Amino acid sequence: MRRARLTRSWFGCDPVATQYAALWSAHFHRCFGPVLNERDVPADFRPLSCGDSCAALYNLHNDPTYPDTPSADFLRDCLPLMLFAGFRPRPERHHMVDTLLRRMDDRYALTVDDDADLALQYVLHDARRRYGAVPDNTPPLIDTMAAILPPDEISKQVISSPTAVKYEGHVWTITTELWIPVPVDAAAHLVNPENWTELGSFFTETTRLDAPKKSTKEGAQAWHGRLHETYTYNWSTLSVQSFHTVLKIDYTVGADKVRTDYSLEYEEDDQLITDDGFMQVNSVDGHPQWTHYLGQKSVRFTSSAMNLLAPAVVCMAMDRDASGFQRNLLKKAKHEQARLERPQAKRPQRKG
Amino acid sequence: MATARGKMTQTLNQAILGTYLPSLPAARKAKPTPPQSRLGGARGKPGSVTDVPPADKDSLLHTLARNKAHIPAPLLGIAVWNLLPHYTAPPQPMSDLLRDIFDLDFTSAQRLQRQTLTDAFPPYPNHFILDSEWLPDQRTDAASSATLEICVPRPFDEMGDVVNPVHWAGDAFFWKSLPRLSLPAVGRQQPGAAAPAPRRFDAQLTLPLAAATQPLPVTIEAHISVDPFTTQLDFTMWRNSQIAQCTGSFIVGKEESRPGATRITIQRLLRLRVEDPTQQNAILRYWLHSDAVCLALGARAG
Numbered sequence: 001m002r003r004a005r006l007t008r009s010w011f012g013c014d015p016v017a018t019q020y021a022a023l024w025s026a027h028f029h030r031c032f033g034p035v036l037n038e039r040d041v042p043a044d045f046r047p048l049s050c051g052d053s054c055a056a057l058y059n060l061h062n063d064p065t066y067p068d069t070p071s072a073d074f075l076r077d078c079l080p081l082m083l084f085a086g087f088r089p090r091p092e093r094h095h096m097v098d099t100l101l102r103r104m105d106d107r108y109a110l111t112v113d114d115d116a117d118l119a120l121q122y123v124l125h126d127a128r129r130r131y132g133a134v135p136d137n138t139p140p141l142i143d144t145m146a147a148i149l150p151p152d153e154i155s156k157q158v159i160s161s162p163t164a165v166k167y168e169g170h171v172w173t174i175t176t177e178l179w180i181p182v183p184v185d186a187a188a189h190l191v192n193p194e195n196w197t198e199l200g201s202f203f204t205e206t207t208r209l210d211a212p213k214k215s216t217k218e219g220a221q222a223w224h225g226r227l228h229e230t231y232t233y234n235w236s237t238l239s240v241q242s243f244h245t246v247l248k249i250d251y252t253v254g255a256d257k258v259r260t261d262y263s264l265e266y267e268e269d270d271q272l273i274t275d276d277g278f279m280q281v282n283s284v285d286g287h288p289q290w291t292h293y294l295g296q297k298s299v300r301f302t303s304s305a306m307n308l309l310a311p312a313v314v315c316m317a318m319d320r321d322a323s324g325f326q327r328n329l330l331k332k333a334k335h336e337q338a339r340l341e342r343p344q345a346k347r348p349q350r351k352g
Numbered sequence: 353m354a355t356a357r358g359k360m361t362q363t364l365n366q367a368i369l370g371t372y373l374p375s376l377p378a379a380r381k382a383k384p385t386p387p388q389s390r391l392g393g394a395r396g397k398p399g400s401v402t403d404v405p406p407a408d409k410d411s412l413l414h415t416l417a418r419n420k421a422h423i424p425a426p427l428l429g430i431a432v433w434n435l436l437p438h439y440t441a442p443p444q445p446m447s448d449l450l451r452d453i454f455d456l457d458f459t460s461a462q463r464l465q466r467q468t469l470t471d472a473f474p475p476y477p478n479h480f481i482l483d484s485e486w487l488p489d490q491r492t493d494a495a496s497s498a499t500l501e502i503c504v505p506r507p508f509d510e511m512g513d514v515v516n517p518v519h520w521a522g523d524a525f526f527w528k529s530l531p532r533l534s535l536p537a538v539g540r541q542q543p544g545a546a547a548p549a550p551r552r553f554d555a556q557l558t559l560p561l562a563a564a565t566q567p568l569p570v571t572i573e574a575h576i577s578v579d580p581f582t583t584q585l586d587f588t589m590w591r592n593s594q595i596a597q598c599t600g601s602f603i604v605g606k607e608e609s610r611p612g613a614t615r616i617t618i619q620r621l622l623r624l625r626v627e628d629p630t631q632q633n634a635i636l637r638y639w640l641h642s643d644a645v646c647l648a649l650g651a652r653a654g
Contacts, residue, residue, distance in 0.1 A: 250611035276609040
């Protein structure tokens with residue numbers, strides 16, 4: 001049996017590691033909550049309980065040394081998932097959850113002040129929509145929402161389908177899908193693997209091996225070749241695992257669709273047998289201001305412990321990439337909006 | 353008047369088609385082998401084919417073995433693979449063909465066939481196929497329709513143009529007198545937009561029917577649409593004396609999650625003016641295999 005190659009991060013209260021530990025714990029409980037206890041997994045991968053994750057994030061919130069942590073986007077990826085996994089805070093921890101909800105999203109802040117239980121129900125409802133199963137015959141959510149919400153309201157929504165996990169031929173395949181209220185042109189550069197470090201902090205490096213520098217600044221120029229990628233998981237405040245992979249890449253840019261296909265050439269420490277997949281964005285029929293994001297990854301690790309945990313590990317990676325994608329695009333759209341509005345405000349009025 | 357070469361093609365065509373039929377009659381009792389001079393055509397020359405193709409498995413096998421030089425190896429491989437389940441013990445020609453084409457002995461070939469029942473192509477040692485699938489449609493009308501998918505480890509940049517009729521000529525068992533025609537490609541249409549006007553061209557088609565003594569003149573209307581991910585040709589064949597309905601498409605596309613690989617999807621609907629649906633299904637399957645062997649594996653007949 002092959003063991004995972006783990007390294008130790010520096011000992012201490014590392015706020016980033018704490019956040020990642022909470023994220024891993026949330027995903028572990030989501031995927032394995034009903035079947036595995038945290039003590040059933042090897043010590044290096046052992047997650048925190050949901051209550052302890054919550055307490056760790058709350059302590060981080062109260063630590064004046066790190067005013068920016070826990071970040072709202074981390075909380076958005078952790079808290080709803082923990083609630084969906086069955087976490088119900090004990091009365092003595094309600095104040096922690098309330099505080100974290102306020103920090104997570106302005107939308108919940110007012111509701112929390114008014115009725116904390118109701119705020120929790122809202123988050124749980126959102127989580128069920130985001131992570132729960134969708135019946136096969138449900139019409140596309142974007143059409144349903146477009147029919148019931150006013151245009152200015154729907155343009156603030158991000159719609160996500162529950163992440164799907166499939167096990168076939170000893171390979172785990174995870175698919176994640178979302179709809180983002182941004183035109184597809186804006187998304188092309190993030191699909192370019194050279195820019196994947198912008199998606200989230202699991203990616204620590206992506207470098208083309210067959211070209212001296214990036215293909216284009218905006219990334220909308222197709223290319224195929226090889227990419228060196230470093231991907232790092234923090235399992236807890238103590239354990240870190242990095243994958244140094246060389247991938248075969250095909251980045252294709254079409255008028256209304258952009259896709260990167262990748263497949264594993266090798267991993268420097270032989271930790272991976274399979275790592276194939278694609279990331280795709282395309283325009284949405286009938287909704288030109290929306291982008292459909294589809295990510296798929298098939299993996300098989302050499303470590304049996306990692307294969308056991310693969311659904312949660314890869315769901316975490318894929319969900320984090322997707323939320324990084326969405327966050328990045330929405331931020332860009334907001335800046336673009338502000339840029340467009342600024343000159344109009346400053347333009348002097350003509351007389352006469 | 354049909355040429356000797358045309359006759360040979362038609363005979364081989366019918367022999368290969370015979371291997372696609374679900375049930376074959378039991379082998380006839382061994383007769384003394386007729387002298388080559390009684391087989392007609394190119395008399396006395398070993399490897400010539402002009403005899404009427406017999407329908408039992410041994411005769412089909414012998415016809416294939418005698419004429420293996422005239423059949424593209426991948427297509428010959430399919431025909432031998434089709435015959436494999438009909439045998440429990442291998443006659444010598446079967447063992448020889450399996451060794452020559454697949455580098456396998458009879459037992460290994462049978463075991464491999466049982467393990468890869470859903471694959472549309474046998475495991476060629478010289479042509480690496482990533483995956484393949486035969487997907488027949490369940491229909492209630494008299495037509496037969498199916499889709500054949502094959503994924504090969506060749507880049508889309510090399511493969512994108514194979515849908516053009518100029519490349520169909522490699523499938524000499526079915527197509528003849530194709531114009532050297534590269535259809536103009538148009539950008540993919542948005543849903544709801546009017547389809548581009550198709551181009552029309554004439555060709556000749558050899559269907560492996562006993563009644564088809566001459567290549568059949570056909571008229572085809574087709575158009576090609578392209579985008580950076582796929583090239584697609586859609587065609588309709590005008591009805592004629594043997595074909596009541598024939599439409600289809602060739603789609604060549606970049607394979608998801610496999611950089612450098614291309615998937616070819618051939619879809620076709622066929623309604624012949626024959627009464628036997630079994631034969632129609634077999635012809636459709638053989639035709640799609642033959643097209644795929646030519647377009648995806650680059651094998652050429654003739």
